[in-house]
Each structure stands twice: as C-alpha cells, then as structure tokens.
Amino acid sequence: KNQESITAMYLLLHIAFQQSVNINTCMILILNMARFRIMPLVCMMLHFKQVSAFSSYVASSHISSHNQERSNPRSSHRLMSTSYGMPTELPDSLDDSAAIAAQGCADFFQDAGSMSRCRVDFDTSVGDETYTTLKSSTQFMQKFVTALCYELIPGVKEMREKEMTTLANAKIELKQLMDKEGLSSFENEEHDTNSEGGDNSEEKSTSNPRLEELKFIIQNGGREPRDSSTPLWTGPKARIYFPDEGSAALARRDWKPTAANPEDSLVPPCVEFSSCGGVQLQDNSKDELVFFFCPKASEAEFVEEALSRSEETLGDKLKLVVFVNPLLVDMGVTGFGMAGRMLRERLIDRLVQTYYLRTLPWGALTRLYPRQFTVWQEDEYAPDGYRMIKSMDRLPSNPEVEDIYDIENGLANDPEKAKGFGFLNALGDFVNGMTKL
Numbered sequence: 001k002n003q004e005s006i007t008a009m010y011l012l013l014h015i016a017f018q019q020s021v022n023i024n025t026c027m028i029l030i031l032n033m034a035r036f037r038i039m040p041l042v043c044m045m046l047h048f049k050q051v052s053a054f055s056s057y058v059a060s061s062h063i064s065s066h067n068q069e070r071s072n073p074r075s076s077h078r079l080m081s082t083s084y085g086m087p088t089e090l091p092d093s094l095d096d097s098a099a100i101a102a103q104g105c106a107d108f109f110q111d112a113g114s115m116s117r118c119r120v121d122f123d124t125s126v127g128d129e130t131y132t133t134l135k136s137s138t139q140f141m142q143k144f145v146t147a148l149c150y151e152l153i154p155g156v157k158e159m160r161e162k163e164m165t166t167l168a169n170a171k172i173e174l175k176q177l178m179d180k181e182g183l184s185s186f187e188n189e190e191h192d193t194n195s196e197g198g199d200n201s202e203e204k205s206t207s208n209p210r211l212e213e214l215k216f217i218i219q220n221g222g223r224e225p226r227d228s229s230t231p232l233w234t235g236p237k238a239r240i241y242f243p244d245e246g247s248a249a250l251a252r253r254d255w256k257p258t259a260a261n262p263e264d265s266l267v268p269p270c271v272e273f274s275s276c277g278g279v280q281l282q283d284n285s286k287d288e289l290v291f292f293f294c295p296k297a298s299e300a301e302f303v304e305e306a307l308s309r310s311e312e313t314l315g316d317k318l319k320l321v322v323f324v325n326p327l328l329v330d331m332g333v334t335g336f337g338m339a340g341r342m343l344r345e346r347l348i349d350r351l352v353q354t355y356y357l358r359t360l361p362w363g364a365l366t367r368l369y370p371r372q373f374t375v376w377q378e379d380e381y382a383p384d385g386y387r388m389i390k391s392m393d394r395l396p397s398n399p400e401v402e403d404i405y406d407i408e409n410g411l412a413n414d415p416e417k418a419k420g421f422g423f424l425n426a427l428g429d430f431v432n433g434m435t436k437l
Contacts, residue, residue: 148322156235239274255271
C-alpha cells in the first residue's frame with residue numbers, strides 16, 4: 001500500500017514479461033512477498049543496485065512526499081510526470097532546445113519543490129574548441145533563462161503578453177486613424193518624408209494627439225513610458241552568476257533586460273547579473289531563480305558560499321538553483337583526488353540532470369527530466385534524420401557512448417548478451433525458478 005511496494009510490483013511484472021514468465025505465477029510471488037513482509041527488502045535491493053530507472057522513481061517519489069509535508073502549494077498537486085522512463089526526443093532547433101530545457105527544470109521544481117538544485121548541459125561544439133564554452137552557449141543561455149523566467153517568475157509572462165497585445169492594438173488603431181485622415185502608413189512615413197521633402201510632411205501633419213501617442217507606443221514595443229528613475233521591474237528576480245565581472249558586465253550591456261523597447265531585450269526585466277568573486281553589493285532578497293553560468297573549478301569555493309548564503313537567507317522563497325555547463329572539477333585546480341571527490345559529494349552529485357544535449361560526430365546524446373538518457377544516430381532513412389539506438393537511466397561515459405555506437409553498427413560485440421543483464425538477469429532467473437516449484 002505504499003509507493004515502494006508499487007514500484008517493486010511494477011518491476012517484477014516488467015521482468016515477468018521480459019523473461020516470458022507466467023503472469024499468474026508472478027502475481028502469486030508478489031502476494032507471498034507482501035504476506036511475509038519482504039517487499040521493502042526487495043525495494044532496498046532494487047534501489048541500491050539501481051536496476052533500470054525505477055530506483056530513481058522511488059527517490060523522486062520520496063522527494064515529492066517530503067515537499068508535500070512542507071505544504072508546498074506548487075508541488076502538492078503533482079507527482080511524477082507520466083513520461084518517466086521514456087526516451088528523450090531530439091530538439092528541432094536551438095530555440096526548441098532552450099524551451100525544452102526550461103520545461104524540464106519547471107517540471108523538476110514541481111516535483112522537488114523550493115530550494116531545489118539541478119543542472120543543464122548544452123554542448124553542440126562536437127569537440128571544436130575554437131570558442132569557449134561560455135561563448136558557444138551564450139545564445140542558448142539567453143533563450144533558456146527567458147523561457148524559465150516565463151515559467152517560474154510570476155508576472156513576467158503576463159507583462160510580456162500585455163506589451164504584445166498593446167503593440168498589436170496600437171498598430172491596428174493607428175492604421176485606422178491614418179486611413180481615415182488620408183495619411184501614409186506609419187512604416188512608410190519616414191521614407192516618404194525623406195524622399196519628398198519637408199513641405200510634404202507639413203501638408204500631411206495632423207493635430208490629432210492620439211496619432212503621436214500611438215506612434216510612441218509602437219516605437220517602444222508596447223511598453224508603457226516611464227521615468228528614468230522608476231524601475232521597470234519590482235517583482236521577484238532571477239540572478240545569473242557569470243565566471244568573472246567582465247563577462248557579467250558584457251552581458252549586462254548586450255542582453256539589455258531593461259531596454260525601452262522589449263524587442264531589443266534578450267532577457268526579461270526580472271534578470272540581474274552578478275559575477276563569481278569580487279565584492280557582492282547586489283540586493284538578492286528578491287531572488288527566486290539563481291543561475292550559475294559556466295562556473296569553473298577556480299570559482300568552486302565562491303559558488304558553494306554563494307549557494308549556501310542564498311539558501312540560508314531566502315529559504316523557501318528560492319525556488320530553483322540551476323547550474324548551466326558547470327566545470328567545477330579540474331585537474332589543474334581541484335584535481336581528481338580527495339579534494340575533487342569531496343567537492344563532488346558536497347555539490348556536484350546533488351545536482352539533478354534536468355536537461356542534457358551533446359552533439360557527436362555521428363549523432364547526439366540527450367536527456368530531458370524525467371525521461372531517460374537517449375543516444376541517437378544519424379540515419380538518412382529515418383523520418384527526422386536520426387534513429388534511437390540506446391536509452392538508459394544514467395549518463396553514459398564517453399567510452400560507453402562509443403561502445404554503444406560500435407555495437408549498434410556491428411563494430412564490436414555486445415557484452416551484455418554474453419554475460420547477461422547483471423542483477424536484472426539474476427532477478428529474472430529467480431522468478432523463473434519460482435515457476436518450477
């Protein structure tokens with residue numbers, strides 16, 4: 001009658017179908033296990049052996065239950081997604097990839113609740129080191145931050161929708177007024193003025209103040225006029241920590257979150273920029289989303305301090321912390337010994353992989369929470385140009401990815417077929433043995 005028992009029953013039924021075991025026999029086995037109260041023991045074995053993806057399901061269910069006890073209003077109504085354990089599809093474009101990554105993070109927040117930590121890895125360089133990771137993933141970061149702010153920061157999406165509606169209505173009303181008064185369209189007015197001279201513009205001038213008001217609204221993209229001393233956004237904020245102050249200042253200039261015209265902004269007005277290191281003078285009392293963009297091993301100490309400080313001061317107001325393309329373990333800085341292992345245990349291993357996309361010379365590897373890691377290979381005969389060759393519940397290492405490709409294409413033998421399926425195979429043998437009793 002609990003989540004662990006349901007998970008174990010699902011696993012045994014799954015194995016029964018894989019091993020062609022009689023379903024009635026498997027059900028008798030499940031009832032006997034429940035009768036003798038050994039179901040929790042089987043669940044514990046399944047959890048520690050990490051068979052398939054169901055052990056993570058138990059852990060995620062525990063996280064959801066824990067946050068329901070904290071009466072989190074946004075996670076109490078929703079448990080795990082029905083897409084759990086399914087393969088992950090490839091995105092259609094960079095924009096699609098950013099939107100999918102944001103949706104995965106939002107789903108994880110719904111399941112895990114406030115003060116959750118996750119990571120997003122996006123690498124389409126295929127080994128090309130011409131540009132740094134920060135440079136090559138900047139465009140993805142802009143679109144990803146925008147999409148996630150629309151999902152989790154209240155009021156941001158509504159503000160943008162209002163601006164777009166105001167802009168569309170202003171264009172319609174302006175066209176109607178100009179047609180009524182026999183004036184040229186607003187888009188061609190400047191061209192006509194330059195080509196026909198100033199006298200013509202005086203002839204076409206009008207005393208209707210509504211026309212100038214509508215033109216001002218259109219020039220500002222539907223955004224309401226404001227005084228320079230009045231902040232554009234006063235609600236909850238999203239903060240991005242860059243590796244250094246130089247990259248943070250460059251983003252502050254180029255991303256233009258508070259531009260007069262929202263069409264010129266690459267991120268919403270709720271976004272603020274900080275750097276790893278230096279003097280921190282920003283007010284983070286309104287932060288609800290925190291991003292660490294490409295943090296390096298040299299900033300690991302600051303990242304831990306900033307993360308701990310944010311969680312302590314903000315508490316449940318801090319919804320989600322997202323690490324984007326982190327590289328916190330480096331041979332030249334932390335090493336791969338005790339220092340690197342301790343850093344992994346304290347910080348890196350606690351991060352849930354909500355999105356992963358890495359292009360390969362022959363395909364791609366991707367994962368969207370709560371789905372599985374999926375390896376895709378280019379195939380000109382496939383409908384979308386790719387076919388799935390492997391789906392698994394954990395991130396495979398680089399040698400494992402190459403082995404998957406070699407086995408799929410007949411360049412190597414599959415060791416699993418020769419050695420069986422480990423614990424899953426042993427449990428299947430146990431079920432088969434029960435049929436002979």
